Every structure is written in C-alpha cells, then in structure tokens.
Amino acid sequence: MKAAHEDQLLLLDLQKLDQQESRLRHQRDSHPAHATxxxxxxxxxxxxxxxxxxxxxxxxxxxESEKLETEVDKVRTRRTTxxxxxxxxxVPLRDMSAMEHEIARMDQRISDLEDAQLDAEERLEAAEGAERAMRDEAVAIAADVEATRAQFSEDMSGVEAELxxxxxxRRELAERVPEDLLAEYERSRSRNGALAVIEVREGVAMGAATDLAPAELGVIARIPDDEVYWAEETGQLVVRTGASR
Structure with missing residues (x-):
C-alpha cells in the first residue's frame, strides 16, 4: 500500500507513546498493592x-443449652412434687422407700444435667468469643484494604497522571495518521506487541525482532518513499529515516 513518508514517520512517534503507555501500565499493574x-x-x-x-x-x-435447661426444670419440678x-x-408407707430412691435418682439426674449445662455454657462463651474475634479480624482486614488502596493511589498518582x-x-496523534495506515500499524501491533515498527536508520534496523538480512535492507533502500513495507522475516512495518530513504 501507499502512504506519504511523513505519515509513516508518525508511526514511530505513535509506537513510542504506545511503549510508554505499556511501561506505565506494567508499573501500575505490578505494584505490590495488587498482591496485598x-x-x-x-x-x-x-x-x-x-x-x-x-x-x-x-x-x-x-x-443444646436450652434443651438441658428445659430438662433440668422438668426434673426439678417433678422432684419438688x-x-x-x-x-x-x-405416700403410703410401703411406697416411701421407692419414693426416696426416685428422689435420690432425680437429684443425681439434676446434678448431671447441670454439669452438662455448665459445660454447654462454657462452650457457648468460647464460641461467642471466637465469633467476636472473627468480627474484629474482619474489621482489621477492611482497614488494611482501605490503607492499601490509599497507599496505591498515593504511589500511582503520578503514574496515572502521566498515563x-x-x-x-496518543489519541491526538492517531487522528493525524491515515485510517488505512493506522489499521496496518494496529495489525502489526497485535502480532508484535511493543515492536510493531522497525526503524531503518542509515541502513541499520532499529527495533527489529531479528536482524534484517543485507539483501532485504537493500530492497528497503530501493523502494519508493511512499511505499509501505513489511519486513519479511519479522512481519513488522518498516519506516526509513535518514540516508536509508
């Protein structure tokens, strides 16, 4: 395709801006706050x-505690009765011994139930204490999150402004590049990332993924200024500067 050489030169400036943006985004995205x-x-x-x-x-x-309390009340009520x-x-004389034995058994039952109830209350207190500790920890984590975000914002304020x-x-510069040439640049960038464009300066390839062969450099030197050239080996756009034109 054809494109004015002046327009092709804009791609080098565009690439510099894209590289700077990529560097700043990496700086922002690799901040320790993200891991924290x-x-x-x-x-x-x-x-x-x-x-x-x-x-x-x-x-x-x-x-469990409520059930034990209900059972204690039930046994205690019967014992009182x-x-x-x-x-x-x-109580008839013949039944008194059996009644006394039943009351003794109920006394033991009440004692066992009260011990079980005390154990349940102690476990409940411990469990509620653990729950309070969890709430406290949740508050501490939330505070750490806010502090980390605040530190990130402070650290990145300059980066965000520069970005x-x-x-x-970059938007202003891209508007100056013809649409078809910009599309070719974006196609190269999607394949080659930050090195979408090779600058061939004074016959030397700058920013090539691999060294260009002397024969290809010779071809590049002979093509018209308004010819858009793709490097055969790397699939990058080529923009000539200096004596390479």
Missing amino acids: LKELAGRADDLRRAAVTQTAVISDIRR QQGRLDGGE RRIMAE
Whole structure:
C-alpha cells in the first residue's frame, strides 16, 4: 500500500507513546498493592466461611443449652412434687422407700444435667468469643484494604497522571495518521506487541525482532518513499529515516 513518508514517520512517534503507555501500565499493574489486596481478599473469604460455620456452632450449642435447661426444670419440678408428697405424708408407707430412691435418682439426674449445662455454657462463651474475634479480624482486614488502596493511589498518582497525558497525546496523534495506515500499524501491533515498527536508520534496523538480512535492507533502500513495507522475516512495518530513504 501507499502512504506519504511523513505519515509513516508518525508511526514511530505513535509506537513510542504506545511503549510508554505499556511501561506505565506494567508499573501500575505490578505494584505490590495488587498482591496485598489479593491476599487480604483471600483472608476475608476464609473468614466469611469460618464465620458461617461458627454461627452454626453457636446455634447448635444454644439449642443444646436450652434443651438441658428445659430438662433440668422438668426434673426439678417433678422432684419438688414428689418431695412435697413425701413430706406431706401423702405416700403410703410401703411406697416411701421407692419414693426416696426416685428422689435420690432425680437429684443425681439434676446434678448431671447441670454439669452438662455448665459445660454447654462454657462452650457457648468460647464460641461467642471466637465469633467476636472473627468480627474484629474482619474489621482489621477492611482497614488494611482501605490503607492499601490509599497507599496505591498515593504511589500511582503520578503514574496515572502521566498515563492519562500519554493516552490523550496518543489519541491526538492517531487522528493525524491515515485510517488505512493506522489499521496496518494496529495489525502489526497485535502480532508484535511493543515492536510493531522497525526503524531503518542509515541502513541499520532499529527495533527489529531479528536482524534484517543485507539483501532485504537493500530492497528497503530501493523502494519508493511512499511505499509501505513489511519486513519479511519479522512481519513488522518498516519506516526509513535518514540516508536509508
């Protein structure tokens, strides 16, 4: 294809801007804050899963404690009733021994249930303490996330400003490049990344993925100024400067 040599030269400036943008994006994307935020997000996810499990544990212990309390009240009520009958002389003499034995068994049952209830209450207190610790940790993680983001914003403020400037300059420059030539540049950039264009200066290839053969350099030196040339070996666009024209 044909393109004015002056327009071809714009591709070198465009490539410089693209390389600067790529460098700044890499600087931003490789900032340690990203790894820190990823680690904090992992901790937060683990904590949320643990909190769900802990909530279920607390609910189970509470149900257990309530069941024990109900059973204690039930046995204690019956014990009071039976003791009242015994004290009031309502129990026949032949049944008194059995009644006393039943009351003794209920006393033991109440003692066992109260011990179990105390154990449940202690486990509930520990579980609720663990849950509070999880909430505290969640607050600490959230604070770390905010601090990390703030530090990232502070560190990258200059980079972001420079990136915006370069992107704006790049848009303005791209508008000056003919559409068909710009499309060829973008096609080369999609294949070759930051080295879309080779500058051949004074017969020397600058920015080539591989050295151009002398024969190809000879061909490049002979083509008209307005001819857009693709390097055979590398698939990059070639722009000539200086005596290479």
